[in-house]
Amino acid sequence: GCIVLGSMVAFVSMMGGLRNIIVDASTYHFFG
Structure with missing residues (x-):
């Protein structure tokens, strides 16, 4: 559970970074 949750958080933050x-x-x- 902890590993899955951590990977989900990392994936969401990565997608948010790409969107930004x-x-x-x-x-x-x-x-410009």
Whole structure:
């Protein structure tokens, strides 16, 4: 249970990081 929960949290945080990078890149492209 603990390992699965940890991997789920890591996966969610990784997806959130990727989404933030994509949003930052598109925002930079839009304003730049």
